[in-house]
Amino acid sequence: MSGYLAYIAKRLAQFVLVVFIGINLAYVITHATPIDPVEQSISAVTSFGNTAPGAIEQMRTSLRELYGLEGSAIQQYVVFWKRILRADFGPSMSAFPTPVSTLIARALPWTTGLLVVSTIVTWVLGNLLGGLAGYYQRSRGLKLLGVIAMGLHPIPYYILALLLLIVFGFLWPVLPITGGSAMNLPQAWSWAFVTSVLKHSILPALSLILIGVGSWFLGMRSLVSNVVTEDYVTYAELAGVKSRRILSSYVMRNALVPQVTGLAISLGGIFNGAVITEKVFGYPGVGSLLVDAVYAGDYGLVLGVTTISILGVSIGVLAIDLLYPLLDPRVKVS
Amino acid sequence: MLGILRDLLRYNAEFRIGIVLVGFVLLLSMLASFSPYPPQDVYVVPPDVPPSLTYWFGTTSRGQDVFWQLTFAIRNTLLFGCTVALISRVLALVIGLLSGYKGGWIDRVLMSINDTFIVIPLLPILVLFYFVMRDSMSWLMLALIMACLGWAYDARLIRSVAMSLKMREFTQSSVFSGMSTREILVQEHLPYVMPIVFSTTMNNMIWSIGLEVTLAVLGFTDINTPTIGGMIYWANQHTAMVAGVWWWIAFPTVVVIMTFIGLFLLAVSMNEYIDPRSRLSRMGRVTS
Secondary structure (H helix, E strand, O other): OHHHHHHHHHHHHHHHHHHHHHHHHHHHHHHOOOOOHHHHHHHHHHOOOOOOHHHHHHHHHHHHHHHOOOOOHHHHHHHHHHHHHOOOOOEOOOOOOOEHHHHHHHHHHHHHHHHHHHHHHHHHHHHHHHHHHHHOOOOHHHHHHHHHHHHHOOOOHHHHHHHHHHHHHHHOOOOOOOOOOOOOOOOOOOHHHHHHHHHHHHHHHHHHHHHHHHHHHHHHHHHHHHHOOOHHHHHHHHOOOOHHHHHHHHHHHHHHHHHHHHHHHHHHHHHHHHHHHHHHOOOOOHHHHHHHHHHHOOHHHHHHHHHHHHHHHHHHHHHHHHHHHHHOOHHHHO | OHHHHHHHHHHOHHHHHHHHHHHHHHHHHHHHHHOOOOOOOOOOOOOOOOOOOOOOOOEOOOOOEHHHHHHHHHHHHHHHHHHHHHHHHHHHHHHHHHHHHHOHHHHHHHHHHHHHHHHOOHHHHHHHHHHHHHHHOOHHHHHHHHHHHOOHHHHHHHHHHHHHHHOOHHHHHHHHOOOOHHHHHHHHHHHHHHHHHHHHHHHHHHHHHHHHHHHHHOOOOOOOOOOHHHHHHHHHHOOHHHHOOHHHHHHHHHHHHHHHHHHHHHHHHHHHHHOHHHHHHHHHHHHO
């Protein structure tokens, strides 16, 4: 039991460190670069037309306050952390006067829902098929799947999402290609709304699944093909254990352990993919919010989404780490 | 070295396909020096011409020849990937070897930082970078930033090899013969990790080129330097798909997919080569 507690303490420390370093990165980027973000924003706004000099001066003062550029370096640092801890990123400039935190709170369920469902489907599907392919190495169909996985795996998210968009948007328009739900429906727990949400999420989820499934498949296949050569598998075979039972409780269970660690490691990358997918399919999550905020020059919103995504991904990793001992009982002992 | 190449070509179909794909893309990128048009000039040819004998891949709505534009784009994209890979390899080697050899608190500190960089979602950070830098975000700047963020996973891999090298006898004898840590790492351990460094180079290039394409497509890079992502960005700006100018998007997409699959297959076949077990089973399968 003490081994388990030590494990949890270690994971929690790592979680705090990830969040700390991530937020500090955000601080360094916004405060220590030689570029003055205030002048950048002003030039972005004024490039559209003439603005009165007085208005620019006012904007400069309020922007300096918003960016937290007043006072000494240490004061700025403290102000920055205070804001992060209170989740107070000020009002959004592109959707004035809605606070940034409200915008993020509105978008977060969409992203979380899409990510959680597609990640679980991807992981289960990839590992199941990969495990089968590693165990039944002679099967033709599974070999073919391996070739497809190899071809799909290295393609970047954007390209695949674009291909899906072209296929289902232009060549064979059967699925909605943009938005999170039909425009004319009220957002309530009605049957029409839920089905509309599901229908709209098919393409974004499909692109995430198609891209992700390959790496799990290939990883699991090579893990399983290593495990089946172990002596205890041969012993189980000789002892007459049914092959399905060998596969599920002797081979797969052992091979799954590194795959769970892999899931924790790749969570950041999966989130990156979601940002792109959301933008391509116009899905109303934090990814779209981030990209639109950059176009609109909305500093508070960009910083808010960055912070939230660092926090969200680290929480996801922590959750997987805490579930890990259930699968690998060795953690509790050592 | 040549012997290894010959073996790989003979026994490894993945390596063969990978070499062909990467070779083709490299050839295309080298053609850039023969382009009749400077890369940033627009309206040098009639716009929106479909692929034909005069314009092999058609022309863009900005009056550029897609074929020659593509040679510049793929050259810059590959160069970008190589730059990021080279710099991040150095970082990964230094941190991985040092951490694995020294152990103790140096290892613990380096690895906690390392694990942080593995987990953090990099895209929002890069977007934040672009947001602050805007037009000052040059090609080289982005490569530098990405190299500083993209070493972590490989450093851990190198560390695990370095840890096992530390236990080997030759390390002990070099310690007793009075070599410094730097000498041991560079002269004794570095040659052992070089194969992994090569295979991770491919994976790192896939990673960095993928992120660059993504950022460029969103318009978050220096869009005036032609890259694959930049080409798709301009095509989207001119709504090429809706306007029916499909060749403007299709050819860059095909070339970038070829690059990715080629690099990936090279990485896979090198990994197999490093792991002697799978190499043996493969050779056995061929002869039997």
